[in-house]
Amino acid sequence: MHINIKRAIKSRPALHAMARWINSRLKGTxxxxxxxxxxxxxxPASAQIVQIGSNDGKTGDxxxxxxxxxxxxxALFVEPIPYLFDxxxxxxxxxxxxxxxxxxxxxGSPAQFFWVDPAARQSLKxxxxxxxxxxxxxxxxITYCLPVVEPFINESLLPGMTLEALLTKHSILNVDILxxxxxxxxxxxxxxxxxxxxRPRVILFEHKHLAKEEAEASxxxxxxxxxxxxxxxxxxxxPPSADALLQAAGLQPLSALVSLESSLPAGARQGxx
Numbered sequence: 610m611h612i613n614i615k616r617a618i619k620s621r622p623a624l625h626a627m628a629r630w631i632n633s634r635l636k637g638t639x640x641x642x643x644x645x646x647x648x649x650x651x652x653p654a655s656a657q658i659v660q661i662g663s664n665d666g667k668t669g670d671x672x673x674x675x676x677x678x679x680x681x682x683x684a685l686f687v688e689p690i691p692y693l694f695d696x697x698x699x700x701x702x703x704x705x706x707x708x709x710x711x712x713x714x715x716x717g718s719p720a721q722f723f724w725v726d727p728a729a730r731q732s733l734k735x736x737x738x739x740x741x742x743x744x745x746x747x748x749x750x751i752t753y754c755l756p757v758v759e760p761f762i763n764e765s766l767l768p769g770m771t772l773e774a775l776l777t778k779h780s781i782l783n784v785d786i787l788x789x790x791x792x793x794x795x796x797x798x799x800x801x802x803x804x805x806x807x808r809p810r811v812i813l814f815e816h817k818h819l820a821k822e823e824a825e826a827s828x829x830x831x832x833x834x835x836x837x838x839x840x841x842x843x844x845x846x847x848p849p850s851a852d853a854l855l856q857a858a859g860l861q862p863l864s865a866l867v868s869l870e871s872s873l874p875a876g877a878r879q880g881x882x
Contacts, residue, residue: 640858641840643813644671647786650811650851656785658684659776659809661714661798664742664790665696671813671843672788673700682706685779689713689767690724690744708779714791714798715769722767723748729761745792750818772801784809793818796827804834810848817842828863836862 639645656679658672663686667673676682686701687710688694694711701707713720724744730736740758743751752759776784787802787809789795795814802809812831816824816839827844828837835846838860847855852862 640855640860642671643840643843643845644675646838646845646847646851646855647671647811647813648675649854650847651785653679654681656682657781657783658682658786658788659687659781659784660684660786660788660790661687661772662744662790662792663688663697664693666700668738669742672786676701680706684708685710685775685781687712687714687775689722690741692727693741693744710770710775710778711768712775713767713769714772714775714801715794717771717774718769719766720746720769721764722746723751723762723764725751725755725758726761726763729758732761733757742790743792746794750793772798776807783807786810787812787814789814791815795819796823799827800830804831808834812844812846814844815842816844832864838862 658676660666660672664670666686666688672684676684683706684701685708686697688697689712691711694709698709701709713722722744723746725741727741729740736758737755740755743754743758745751748762748764751762770778776782784807789798789812791798792815795816796819799812799814812835814827816827819827831837831846836849836852836855838845838847838855840860855862
């Protein structure tokens with residue numbers, strides 16, 4: 610009966626979101642939700658977001674709720690997988706606020722990319738809601754995270770673009786929020802930033818799929834400019850002026866000079882999957 614209740618809640622997005630909110634307050638895990646801190650640090654009056662690896666822009670997305678409420682925020686969404694890109698555009702249909710790129714962010718060249726066919730949902734029972742977020746340059750990454758989808762993995766040669774070319778194309782000179790979620794390619798994108806020229810107010814990226822060396826390199830790259838916090842599988846880089854806010858909730862910043870071994874998941878310590 611307990612399992613049936615959980616399934617019933619998960620099948621209703623609004624009810625599931627409310628249940629997660631209540632649970633996070635009861636367990637004290639709310640402080641690991643990056644949207645809380647982004648919402649407090651970035652002005653509601655206006656903001657430019659660049660999100661790389663958007664998926665559908667809604668499922669498990671830490672910026673979706675903020676974008677829905679803060680009507681003056683704008684966003685550039687990047688998603689390489691065609692069917693997810695179409696879904697993404699359907700979820701954000703205001704051309705005055707939102708722009709889109711159906712591309713990979715890499716060195717600018719076409720690249721082989723692996724992703725899970727949506728037919729997996731019809732054929733496999735009890736797939737987690739994040740199954741279609743497993744697009745990767747590495748096929749093994751997908752099978753490592755979710756072996757059952759192996760027969761449904763597609764491979765495509767997709768176009769690539771550098772981060773600089775992306776921003777130039779869309780005439781973006783300032784970024785308030787940079788969000789990267791690319792299943793292990795996060796650091797290769799992050800390091801394309803010239804932080805002396807373009808310095809986002811907040812940077813959020815997923816570190817849990819990075820090799821230990823890349824996770825440490827990302828902290829060294831950001832540390833001269835930001836205070837850096839681990840929020841479970843994500844890294845949040847914020848201006849030092851925001852430290853008091855996060856530390857009041859019991860969060861502590863990382864030091865670039867301290868080994869990250871203790872803060873990395875086991876898979877990341879052994880190398881990227």
